[in-house]
Amino acid sequence: DVKVTQSSRYLVKRTGEKVFLECVQDMDHENMFWYRQDPGLGLRLIYFSYDVKMKEKGDIPEGYSVSREKKERFSLILESASTNQTSMYLCASHELSSGNTIYFGEGSWLTVV
């Protein structure tokens, strides 16, 4: 089974702190995604990457950046955390040759105080 691992399940950070959310997938997938999930707003795409060193903005990239130095790892970075970034963050991976399924991690709950 594909495994997408988000190393931090629950984090509490202070306003202005730099925050790293790490995601690792073990199936050699080319495509990786970061979503944000908020009640009543569903899943919104922050950034995605179709290859190492490649990144593309999603629908809500403001206040975020990403890093993909290795194929299996896709990191979401909040340069200066703000309270409106309190949310659940979901990482996902995909490879067409593995079927068209998107595989999600368990999520990282971030609270910014």
Added chain:
Amino acid sequence: GENVEQHPSTLSVQEGDSAVIKCTYSDSASNYFPWYKQELGKGPQLIIDIRSNVGEKKDQRIAVTLNKTAKHFSLHITETQPEDSAVYFCAASRDGGSQGNLIFGKGTKLSVKP
């Protein structure tokens, strides 16, 4: 821009009844429509999907229908059970559908009462 509308936002049914969730999409180029189930404290998991060249697909108690002309698709769950209680998301593909880039609906919280 691209959009997926999902209704209802909450749905409560008695065990054994059927549940139907409906979605509409705006991008005519969308050709892949998955449904995800998210249980409390977990990430979403694919339960069924359908491609634009198929009108209906069934997997045991779950079925999905697609009307490409009207740009809407629906999830049907028959003989609901308490373990079906979860949040369900529909999605539609972007970028030709081969790269996994999806736009999601806002979700439906389904409660199945024993």
